Amino acid sequence: MSSPRVYRAAIIGTGGIARAHADAVKALEPRIELVAVADVDLDRARAFGHEHGVPAAYADAVELFATEELDLVHICTPPGSHTSLALLAQRAGVPALVEKPTALSLREIDQLLHAEQETGVPVLTVFQHRFGPAARHLAALVDRGVLGRPLVATCETLWYRDDEYFAVPWRGRWDVEGGGPTMGHGIHQFDLLLAILGPWAVVSAFAGRQSRPTDTEDVSIALARFENGALATVVNSVVSPRETSRLRFDFEYATVEVEHLYGYTSADWTFTPAPGHQELAAQWRPQASQERSGHRDQLAAILDAFDGGTAPEVSLADARRTMEFAAATYASAFGGAPIRAGEIAGTDPFLQSMDGGMVPWPSLKEARV
Structure with missing residues (x-):
């Protein structure tokens, strides 16, 4: 052997x-x-x-x-x-x-x-965050249609980063970081949102530089409609003193929620069946785990794929869908119009860079002149 x-x-x-x-x-x-x-x-x-x-x-x-x-x-x-x-x-x-x-x-x-x-x-x-046992269990329930249609979702990354955090030369700059909390912080949460709800159809968004010494945004808020009809809000912030990361999914027959900060355990999730569907509570049995969702879970899944000769997660195609959601958030916020999936293509400036050359506030260098 x-x-x-x-x-x-x-x-x-x-x-x-x-x-x-x-x-x-x-x-x-x-x-x-x-x-x-x-x-x-x-x-x-x-x-x-x-x-x-x-x-x-x-x-x-x-x-x-x-x-x-x-x-x-x-x-x-x-x-x-x-x-x-x-x-x-x-x-x-x-x-x-x-x-x-x-x-x-x-x-x-x-x-x-x-x-x-x-x-x-x-x-x-x-x-x-796709790879924690509870998220895997939720994805399986959704794939089987156990929870009914997804209707409403909320995705919040409300974090706090002080001015000193942005003193690192590559932080808060479009040219070397690609964006603010939409790209560097909240992307983990809305990637999990997309992994559960599937392809998004249209995004309408706002973004602002509220208080941090950055060229990028420090807050963005997006409204999204998904191909399956679900509606979602996505908030990304680095100006929120009480830090939390929260995802809530409202399906026809149950609400599933998780609140954590930088990684969840199975105990951080709650399951609430809709009236008349109490029997679904027995379906919420993710593997008990005290370990926070992290790199180990994803690396283990990659090695499993290598062993089995299958394509490992998260592929470039999957990552592009998540990145396109970020680009659509910026394009809508700076262009003032909804952005449909696939619309950022050809010579669209938001294909070339996340800021699209359309940031509505002056850079820090310009502000000092």
Whole structure:
């Protein structure tokens, strides 16, 4: 009997989020092992490697791919480098797991899709909230039609980031972060919303820079209609002192809710059957888990797909749908009109960049002049 395959992984970028990736790999040993790290700051890469027991450190991603035999690379760098590094991984024949956002624009996502068609190498996006046991259970109930039609949904990411948070050079800038809380914070929650409700049809939105020292928005609010007729509100904020992340789904026969902050457990979900449908309470039996939804669950699902020879989640096509929702939020907010799915195409400026060159407030540099 052959021994189970052990997958070899590397991390590019050893900032704060890289620790979540390293911990996920550690939790899944011996199925996968972290064999190398890379960072433009070699000393930081070596320190990270020493902390996590990684044998090799590199200052250059090209050298990493030329030297190591890898099955998966985790891209944990600031957003502005995600596309170039993912393309490098595809050319090296190594699947990449990229922190959100996958890219800075729909145009960049389409570049990756083109490269995927040429190379056959997938690029996956970290949307870990899809993979908690309760979310998986809800998705299965929806697929089976147990809860009836989805009618109304609420998606809120109400977080707080002070001015010091935006002192990091790449934060709060369209050109290197791609957007504000719509792209960098709330995207996790509305990705789960889309995963449960399916394709969206039209978005109407507002966005504003209420108080933070950024070029991007610090608040956005979207209204969405889905192809199945469901209506939803999506709020993304980094100016909200009482922080919470909340999703509520109202179906014909039940309401399903989760409230958490940076990751949920099964206990964070509630299920309320509609009058006359009390028997459905017995259907809400997600796997009990005290672990917060996180990178480990998604990485485990990826390894399961590798083992089974199936396509792993979250694909570029899935990530593009979520990114298109973000782009539509900006396009509607700045253009003052609803945006339909598929409308951002051709020469549309919001295909090229999330701001579309139409931000209605001055940049911080312009404001200082």
